[in-house]
Amino acid sequence: MKIEKMSFxxxxxxxxxxxxxxxxxxxxxxxxxEKFEMGIKLSSNCLKRLNEAExxxxxxxxxxxxxxxxxxxxxxxxxx
Amino acid sequence: xxxxxxxxSKIYTVSEINLKIRKNLETNYSDIWLEGEVSNFYFHxxxxxxxxxxxxxxxxxxxxxxxNNKNLIFEIKEGLHILINGYVSVxxxxxxxxxxxLDVRPIGKGSxxxxxxQLKEKLEKKGYxxxxxxxxxxxxxxxxGIATSVGGAVIRDIISVLERRFKNFHLIIRxxxxxxxxxxxxxxxxxxxxxxxxxxxxxxxxxxxxxEDLWAFNTEKLAEKIFDCPVPLISAVGHETDYTxxxxxxxxxxxxPSVAGELVVLDKTEALENLKETNKKIKNLVKSKIVxxxxxxxxxxxxxxxxxxxTILNKFNQFAGELRIKLIENMKKLIRTRGEILSEYNSLIxxxxxxxxxxxYKMAVKNMDIRMVSGIKNYLTLKKSRLKFILENLQEKNPxxxxxxxxxxxxxxxxxxxxxxxxxxxxxxxxxxxLTDGILNARIFKKIYKKLEIGFKNEN
Numbered sequence: 313m314k315i316e317k318m319s320f321x322x323x324x325x326x327x328x329x330x331x332x333x334x335x336x337x338x339x340x341x342x343x344x345x346e347k348f349e350m351g352i353k354l355s356s357n358c359l360k361r362l363n364e365a366e367x368x369x370x371x372x373x374x375x376x377x378x379x380x381x382x383x384x385x386x387x388x389x390x391x392x
Numbered sequence: 393x394x395x396x397x398x399x400x401s402k403i404y405t406v407s408e409i410n411l412k413i414r415k416n417l418e419t420n421y422s423d424i425w426l427e428g429e430v431s432n433f434y435f436h437x438x439x440x441x442x443x444x445x446x447x448x449x450x451x452x453x454x455x456x457x458x459x460n461n462k463n464l465i466f467e468i469k470e471g472l473h474i475l476i477n478g479y480v481s482v483x484x485x486x487x488x489x490x491x492x493x494l495d496v497r498p499i500g501k502g503s504x505x506x507x508x509x510q511l512k513e514k515l516e517k518k519g520y521x522x523x524x525x526x527x528x529x530x531x532x533x534x535x536x537g538i539a540t541s542v543g544g545a546v547i548r549d550i551i552s553v554l555e556r557r558f559k560n561f562h563l564i565i566r567x568x569x570x571x572x573x574x575x576x577x578x579x580x581x582x583x584x585x586x587x588x589x590x591x592x593x594x595x596x597x598x599x600x601x602x603x604e605d606l607w608a609f610n611t612e613k614l615a616e617k618i619f620d621c622p623v624p625l626i627s628a629v630g631h632e633t634d635y636t637x638x639x640x641x642x643x644x645x646x647x648x649p650s651v652a653g654e655l656v657v658l659d660k661t662e663a664l665e666n667l668k669e670t671n672k673k674i675k676n677l678v679k680s681k682i683v684x685x686x687x688x689x690x691x692x693x694x695x696x697x698x699x700x701x702x703t704i705l706n707k708f709n710q711f712a713g714e715l716r717i718k719l720i721e722n723m724k725k726l727i728r729t730r731g732e733i734l735s736e737y738n739s740l741i742x743x744x745x746x747x748x749x750x751x752x753y754k755m756a757v758k759n760m761d762i763r764m765v766s767g768i769k770n771y772l773t774l775k776k777s778r779l780k781f782i783l784e785n786l787q788e789k790n791p792x793x794x795x796x797x798x799x800x801x802x803x804x805x806x807x808x809x810x811x812x813x814x815x816x817x818x819x820x821x822x823x824x825x826x827l828t829d830g831i832l833n834a835r836i837f838k839k840i841y842k843k844l845e846i847g848f849k850n851e852n
Contacts, residue, residue, distance in 0.1 A: 320532035327670055334677035344681045351674040358667050362660060365534060367560035371567060372589055380589050385565060387548060
C-alpha cells in the first residue's frame with residue numbers, strides 16, 4: 313500500500329512497527345536506512361491527515377422528498 | 393326433597409344463571425387489586441394472555457386481553473410476583489369465573505427496572521454484549537455522526553471537547569427527541585440516516601435523567617439497531633452512574649457525553665507531540681545504529697589483519713609448511729606400509745627358487761631328450777639288422793637265385809600261375825617252362841605219379 317493513500321491509523325500502526333524494527337539491534341544498516349526513510353514518509357503522512365480535515369459542523373435532515381441533506385449549523389444562532 | 397319446589401320459585405336456564413352471576417360478580421368486583429404468583433402462563437398468538445394467579449392454598453384464572461397488555465414494558469413470566477388491577481367476570485360458555493386484568497405491575501421492584509433487567513438478560517443471552525462483536529473506534533474519523541437533541545446542552549459540551557482536542561473536526565448532527573414516546577424510533581432512524589450519509593463513527597448522546605427519562609435507550613428495537621449497525625457506535629447516555637441497554641450493546645460506552653468527545657477524536661496537540669517524539673526516536677535509533685557500526689568498523693580496522701596483513705600471511709605460510717612436511721611424512725609412511733605388503737608377495741615369488749625349478753625342468757627335458765635319441769637309435773639299429781636279415785633271407789629265397797641253381801618254374805600256357813602239382817595239368821596241355829635265361833614252350837606227354845622225399849631244409 314502506498315503511504316500517501318494510508319489513513320492516519322494505518323500510518324501510525326506502520327510507524328510503530330518501524331520503531332520496533334529500528335530498536336532491534338540485529339537490523340542491518342541498509343535495512344535501518346530503508347526503514348528510516350519510510351518512517352519519515354509515514355510521519356509526514358500522519359501530519360497531513362491530522363491537518364487535512366475541514367472543521368465544520370453540519371446538521372443532517374431529510375428533505376420533503378425524503379432525501380438526506382446537510383446544512384451548516386451555527387449553534388449560537390440556533391439558541392437565539 | 394322430592395317435589396319441594398313451590399310455585400313461587402323461578403326456573404333459570406343455564407345461560408340465564410351464568411349471565412346473572414356474571415353481572416353480579418362484575419358489579420361487586422368491578423375494580424379490585426389482586427396479588428399473587430403467575431403460573432401456567434400462556435400467550436396465545438402473542439395477543440391474549442392466559443394464566444393462573446396463585447397463593448399457597450388457592451388459585452384464580454386470569455385473562456389479559458391484547459388491548460391491555462400491548463403496552464406492558466416488562467414480560468409476564470412463570471413465577472413472577474405481580475399485582476393485578478381489573479375485575480372479576482364469568483366466561484359464560486363454560487360457566488367459569490375469571491379475573492380480567494387491565495393493568496399488571498411487578499411487586500418488589502418497578503416495572504421499568506424489571507423490564508430493563510429482563511431485556512438485559514435476554515440480550516445478554518443472545519450475545520448482544522459479547523466482546524467479539526465490538527468494533528474499534530477510529531482514532532481519527534473524517535466524519536463524526538451524532539444523534540442527539542440540537543437544543544440540549546449535551547451537544548455544546550461535546551463540541552467544546554472536540555474543539556479543545558481537535559480544531560478541524562467534521563461533525564454531522566442528526567437532531568432527535570431524546571425523551572418521549574417517539575424518541576426510541578427517532579434514534580433508530582437517525583442511526584440509519586447517519587449510516588446512509590456516510591460517517592466513520594456514530595455517537596448517541598443524551599444528558600442524565602431518571603430511568604423513565606432514559607427509557608428510549610432501553611428498548612429492544614434500538615438494541616437491535618445498534619447491534620446491526622456496521623459503523624462503530626458510542627453510547628453516551630446520562631451520567632456516569634446511569635446505565636442503559638444501548639451502553640451494553642454499543643461498541644463503546646462513554647460515561648458522559650463529554651467523554652464521548654474525548655473517545656471520538658485524539659488530542660491533536662498530543663498527537664502532534666507524539667509524532668514529533670516518534671520522528672526523533674527513529675532518527676536517534678538510526679544515528680546510534682550508525683555510531684555502533686562506526687565503532688565496529690574502527691575496531692575491525694584496527695585489527696592486525698588490516699594493519700599488517702603480511703603477519704597473517706606468514707602465519708598461514710608457516711602453517712602451510714607444516715602441513716607439507718606432515719603430508720610428505722604421511723606419504724612416506726604409507727609407501728612404507730605398502731612396501732611391506734609387496735615384499736611379502738615378493739618372498740612368495742623368490743627368484744632363486746624359480747631358477748632352480750626351471751633348471752630341474754630343463755634337466756628333465758634334457759634327460760628325456762637323451763633317452764629319446766638313444767631310443768630312436770636303438771630302434772633304428774634294430775630295424776637295420778632286421779632289414780639286413782630280411783634282405784639276406786630274401787636273397788636266399790629269390791626265385792632267380794633258385795633258378796640259377798637248376799630249378800625251373802612251370803606255368804600254364806596262358807596263365808601266370810605256376811603249376812605245383814601234376815594234377816594241375818592235363819595230357820597234351822601246353823605249358824611254359826621258365827629258366828633263368830628264357831622260356832620253353834612244351835607239351836605234356838605223360839604223367840607219372842611219384843612222390844618226392846622232402847629232405848632237411850634249413851630255414852635261416
